[in-house]
Amino acid sequence: MDWGQLWEIVSAPDNVPIVAMLFLVPFFTWYGFRQALANDRLIERLSKDPELAKTHHRKVEPYREGWSQKLYVWPHLLRVEFLAAIIVTVILMIWSITLNAPLEEPANPNLTMNPAKAPWYFLGLQEMLVYFDPWIAGVVMPTFILLGLIIIPYVDTNPLGNGYYTFRQRKFAILTFLFGFFVLWLSMVFIGTFIRGPGWMWFWPGQTWDHHRLVFEVNRDLNEIFGIVNQPWVGLFGAAAVGLYFVVFGWLTHKLFVWNDFNRKIFQQMTLVQYLTLQTFLLVMWALPVKIILRLVFRIKYVMVTPWFNI
Amino acid sequence: MNDDEKSVTPEPESDESGSQRPTSLIDRLKKGLSPFIAKGKKDLRAAKDYKRTQVWKSVFRHKLDETPRNRALAVLTNVFLHLQPAKVNRDAIRFGFTWGMGGITLYLFIVLTITGVFLMFYYHPTKGQAYLDIMYLHNDVPFGGLLRNMHRWGAHLMIITVWLHMFRVFLTGSYKTPREFNWSIGVILLVLTLLLSFTGYLLPDDQLGFWAVTVGTNMARATPLLGHEGPFGSLLGMTAYNDVRFALLGGSIVDANALLRAYIWHCIAIPLILAVFLTVHFWRVRKDGSISGPAPVMLESEMKFPRK
Numbered sequence: 001m002d003w004g005q006l007w008e009i010v011s012a013p014d015n016v017p018i019v020a021m022l023f024l025v026p027f028f029t030w031y032g033f034r035q036a037l038a039n040d041r042l043i044e045r046l047s048k049d050p051e052l053a054k055t056h057h058r059k060v061e062p063y064r065e066g067w068s069q070k071l072y073v074w075p076h077l078l079r080v081e082f083l084a085a086i087i088v089t090v091i092l093m094i095w096s097i098t099l100n101a102p103l104e105e106p107a108n109p110n111l112t113m114n115p116a117k118a119p120w121y122f123l124g125l126q127e128m129l130v131y132f133d134p135w136i137a138g139v140v141m142p143t144f145i146l147l148g149l150i151i152i153p154y155v156d157t158n159p160l161g162n163g164y165y166t167f168r169q170r171k172f173a174i175l176t177f178l179f180g181f182f183v184l185w186l187s188m189v190f191i192g193t194f195i196r197g198p199g200w201m202w203f204w205p206g207q208t209w210d211h212h213r214l215v216f217e218v219n220r221d222l223n224e225i226f227g228i229v230n231q232p233w234v235g236l237f238g239a240a241a242v243g244l245y246f247v248v249f250g251w252l253t254h255k256l257f258v259w260n261d262f263n264r265k266i267f268q269q270m271t272l273v274q275y276l277t278l279q280t281f282l283l284v285m286w287a288l289p290v291k292i293i294l295r296l297v298f299r300i301k302y303v304m305v306t307p308w309f310n311i
Numbered sequence: 312m313n314d315d316e317k318s319v320t321p322e323p324e325s326d327e328s329g330s331q332r333p334t335s336l337i338d339r340l341k342k343g344l345s346p347f348i349a350k351g352k353k354d355l356r357a358a359k360d361y362k363r364t365q366v367w368k369s370v371f372r373h374k375l376d377e378t379p380r381n382r383a384l385a386v387l388t389n390v391f392l393h394l395q396p397a398k399v400n401r402d403a404i405r406f407g408f409t410w411g412m413g414g415i416t417l418y419l420f421i422v423l424t425i426t427g428v429f430l431m432f433y434y435h436p437t438k439g440q441a442y443l444d445i446m447y448l449h450n451d452v453p454f455g456g457l458l459r460n461m462h463r464w465g466a467h468l469m470i471i472t473v474w475l476h477m478f479r480v481f482l483t484g485s486y487k488t489p490r491e492f493n494w495s496i497g498v499i500l501l502v503l504t505l506l507l508s509f510t511g512y513l514l515p516d517d518q519l520g521f522w523a524v525t526v527g528t529n530m531a532r533a534t535p536l537l538g539h540e541g542p543f544g545s546l547l548g549m550t551a552y553n554d555v556r557f558a559l560l561g562g563s564i565v566d567a568n569a570l571l572r573a574y575i576w577h578c579i580a581i582p583l584i585l586a587v588f589l590t591v592h593f594w595r596v597r598k599d600g601s602i603s604g605p606a607p608v609m610l611e612s613e614m615k616f617p618r619k
């Protein structure tokens with residue numbers, strides 16, 4: 001265990017935000033879910049008792065008969081906002097007094113940094129480079145992530161949970177989002193920051209960064225496993241493999257859409273365009289973990305090889 | 312008041328001569344000043360009732376007594392505050408619902424703008440000079456180090472708060488009708504925030520920024536069709552000297568032109584674009600009926616599907 005190495009990574013000034021996120025994200029997840037579960041209990045109670053549902057104010061926040069629903073922004077909201085501004089200022093000041101922003105040697109194209117890392121918030125993309133070629137990891141995936149986020153409101157046909165925390169009423173949406181945000185984005189950022197060392201190799205936390213380490217990985221392409229080595233068969237085989245992925249995972253995703261009564265009800269409301277759009281984006285999303293497993297477990301580099309591009 | 316004023320006659324210019332009135336200099340000075348003293352006293356009295364002065368009334372356009380009307384006016388007659396309604400959902404004020412993340416993000420953007428303007432006073436976006444400027448700023452300018460640190464850490468913090476803001480908007484289902492469009496605006500704000508941070512990373516012109524931006528923009532080489540190493544790029548005649556990466560960097564490597572471009576994007580273009588989208592974002596929050604909740608919970612049996 002090389003504590004020095006670990007400390008060097010954790011305390012690198014530009015890594016401090018990620019260390020902060022290690023605490024902030026779990027905290028706010030817990031905080032949000034605590035409210036979601038409280039609401040869910042209320043929902044449960046109300047659905048069992050239709051009479052109560054008619055008269056209940058339907059919130060878990062403190063409530064008293066006769067309280068006005070609305071409060072004046074001044075002073076009630078503004079004082080909270082000013083307080084928040086002061087607290088943020090104090091935090092930022094203390095952080096800025098105690099920790100200096102990094103300034104390395106002057107830029108030098110002839111002296112490659114090893115590892116050369118993107119800023120931490122893009123490390124997810126850089127980590128993706130291990131599993132996909134740059135045109136996918138650096139261009140296609142970011143595009144899909146952003147478009148995927150933008151279309152969320154237009155493909156989520158579930159009208160429940162609009163404006164309050166709930167888990168029960170939006171299981172599919174919330175689990176999918178958490179999977180994307182935590183597993184595919186944040187964890188990749190953490191791996192890129194804390195795990196990847198020189199040569200973008202895998203170093204466990206506390207393992208010394210060995211700049212001379214060489215790893216001989218025997219990576220094969222999927223077609224080689226099947227003994228197909230000549231074009232155009234390789235390309236056609238790859239296209240078939242990708243097609244198979246889409247069919248199988250499309251079918252699995254569809255199974256999720258019709259998992260239970262509630263999901264079926266939501267599914268029925270979807271137009272064909274909504275359904276196909278959602279399927280497309282989910283399939284691109286699942287492709288990342290699938291490729292990670294293919295790569296790490298089966299040592300497969302490409303699934304589809306063509307003269308122009310590889311997947 | 313008026314009596315005082317009448318009793319004073321204007322003194323002749325040449326009072327040093329002392330020929331007309333044999334009073335002492337001090338007395339005469341007192342007499343001469345007395346109208347001003349009287350005025351001063353009047354002002355002092357008025358100052359106790361400052362809310363009726365012309366200046367006060369011209370600045371604050373309404374009274375400040377704690378009446379509902381004035382509480383509403385305090386917000387509505389202020390250009391900065393009137394982004395907000397006069398009244399809000401009582402439960403929305405609780406920290407628990409919004410976590411204050413949108414507001415904190417905005418506040419950080421403002422802090423970054425202010426510290427950024429100060430940084431610009433000391434920074435030349437030219438190769439060689441840029442690095443020295445940062446060194447000088449950080450080590451020799453009074454509070455320069457603090458300024459630079461606040462800008463740097465504020466930027467990191469803003470990224471975290473944008474993510475958390477998006478997370479809470481998702482968890483509360485606030486992107487649902489009628490706020491779909493504002494969510495999409497939000498995603499654009501997220502991208503702009505990331506780009507703002509990324510372009511700033513290069514500006515110190517040190518190894519860290521240089522390699523981060525090199526790694527980042529290398530991916531642009533692989534853009535399908537538009538990058539010279541991307542699928543079909545070479546078929547379309549892309550080379551290292553005319554593809555998207557070249558357009559981003561103003562060259563085939565990260566060099567002086569890239570520094571200048573990053574600077575202009577970082578200090579002018581992206582902040583302006585961000586401000587425009589922010590305006591739309593806030594305007595939509597209001598027009599979509601203020602923030603979404605905490606709304607009364609809806610039951611499965613009451614589900615109504617909106618038309619598409």
Ligand code: HEM
Nearest residue numbers: 409413414416417477480485493494497498500501602603
């Ligand atoms: C520069 C970045 C951003 C700023 C300064 C900002 C600011 C705000 C503020 C002040 C609010 C009022 C409520 C609150 O504080 O939560 C708000 C609401 C909202 N924001 Fe943002 N936002 C930003 C980015 C985003 C992003 C990335 C998204 C989503 C992808 C988003 C989606 C929304 C939506 C849908 C609402 C309405 C929420 C509701 O009705 O409860 N915003 N934003």
